[in-house]
Amino acid sequence: MPAFRVPVAPSLLEWAVERSGRPAEDIHHRFPALAAWERGTRHPTFNQLEDFAQATYTPFGSFFLDEPPVDEVPIPDFRTIGNVLVERPSPDLLESIFICEQRQEWYRNHSLASGAEVLPFVGSASVESPVVETATLIRDTLQFNAEERANDASWSDALRRLIDTAEEAGILVMISGIVGNNTHRGLNPEEFRGFALSDPLAPLIFVNGTDTKAAQIFTLVHEACHIWLGQTALSDAAMERPGGNETELWCNRVAAEVLVPLASIRRSYRNSPTSDELDRLAKIYKVSTLVILKRIFDAGLLGWDSYRLTYRDELSRVMAILGRKSQTSGGNYYFTHPLRVSRRFAKAVINDTYTGRTLHRDAFRLLGTRKHETFVKLGQQVGVV
Structure with a gap:
């Protein structure tokens, strides 16, 4: 029996690739028939379309529309x-x-x-x-x-x-x-x-x-x-x-x-926005040197022209430092994951599951876990035994 194929508007396929933010060549490499789908000379199978939706982070139902939907942020956007x-x-x-x-x-x-x-x-x-x-x-x-x-x-x-x-x-x-x-x-x-x-x-x-x-x-x-x-x-x-x-x-x-309270920065500042001084204050207040510089200006301790020049130089220095730092990822899963989902939230979900009010499958979905062993260890990490 031939595989069931799903007719999809080519504009939806192109939209999904662009929307994903992934390099188009990577997606075309993973789906060799994508060019034919976009031309409309061939249609994907149901399973192929599911894989394509997952690869492009696209809601599967979107491919059954006549034209691409407009994505909107579901909360007030102040960016x-x-x-x-x-x-x-x-x-x-x-x-x-x-x-x-x-x-x-x-x-x-x-x-x-x-x-x-x-x-x-x-x-x-x-x-x-x-x-x-x-x-x-x-x-x-x-x-x-x-x-x-x-x-x-x-x-x-x-x-x-x-x-x-x-x-x-x-x-x-x-x-x-x-x-x-x-x-x-x-x-x-x-x-x-x-x-x-x-x-x-x-x-x-x-x-x-x-x-x-x-x-x-x-x-x-x-x-x-x-x-x-x-x-x-x-x-x-x-x-x-x-x-x-x-x-x-x-x-x-x-x-x-x-x-960085203004009253505090006025007491702490040593009258010259050198790199060493900005670093010293940033370490005290645990903010960035750019925030420190802005607060020195807000406190009336630095004129506008000096602030602009110093800010430009400091921004260049910060970007250079960040560029030299290697990006790290991973770490101990049982340490990082409670921070990702909120320790308070994880503790509530796990406790509720042990009392029987929340199903394990729902708890796994909410916590982003798949195995019962992982679920138990997460509970131990957040203080649920």
């Missing part, structure tokens, strides 16, 4: 490039948001069933709220003051402590540089740095783990500002960008004040 909104989201971004929305929905229902109370800080601020006052409230809630950060041995240690204290406050924090559990699909920090999904019972912050540790710290605090606004948002969380909408500017100002 800009040159103050222009980013138009086309990648499949990696869309899937990351979808996965987090599923996890948040489960945790919200779990919280309701457990009789949890709403978190008072969610939606407690507005863009008219005083920056210093709001920053103080956020810093206290996150237990992330400058004095303790100065004692952290590294940016990684400070970030890990911030994740833990944010989760203690009730926020689900997910730090990941990949889509779901797929190590072959790395996230691009130039597309997005993080997003917040606000909810009075289950606020969630996702941070792009491919960014530097200093940038991740700033992004996490920036997204926390959106939670304080009670606002779901996709952000680039780039403090050095001068433009942007009112909400993003407010979140940047508050996040900067949380991390």
Whole structure:
């Protein structure tokens, strides 16, 4: 019996290849008949189309449409490039948001069933709220003051402590540089740095783990500002960008004040923005040297012309340092995976599964695991025995 073939509009196939972000030659190499499919002289089999959908990260049902759909970010998008909104989201971004929305929905229902109370800080601020006052409230809630950060041995240690204290406050924090559990699909920090999904019972912050540790710290605090606004948002969380909408500017100002209070930088700064001085202050506050430089300017300790020249030189130095650093990946799965899915979330799912309220198959899907042994070890890692 001949294989069943599926007629697909050539424009959909071309759209899927372009949308995937993968090199077209790689996809054509994997699917030798793709050129014939695009010409309409031959159609893929059902199994071939399923494989093609998986290879291009395309929802299978899209191939039964008459023309390509328009991908839209399902949450408010505040990202800009040159103050222009980013138009086309990648499949990696869309899937990351979808996965987090599923996890948040489960945790919200779990919280309701457990009789949890709403978190008072969610939606407690507005863009008219005083920056210093709001920053103080956020810093206290996150237990992330400058004095303790100065004692952290590294940016990684400070970030890990911030994740833990944010989760203690009730926020689900997910730090990941990949889509779901797929190590072959790395996230691009130039597309997005993080997003917040606000909810009075289950606020969630996702941070792009491919960014530097200093940038991740700033992004996490920036997204926390959106939670304080009670606002779901996709952000680039780039403090050095001068433009942007009112909400993003407010979140940047508050996040900067949380991390590098103006009163503190005025006491700490030694009157010359040399590389050594910027490095010294960045180590104290556990932020990037570019954030330090911006705060020196905000504090009125550096003129505009000097700031622009110094910023240009410092940016070049930072990019050169990043270029020399090798990118590392992997690590201990049982250490990194709870950070990807949120230790608070993983503990709740595993506990709920052991009580019988959540099926193992649903828990595996939510946690991105496949084997029972992995599930058990993850439970041990997050304190469920």
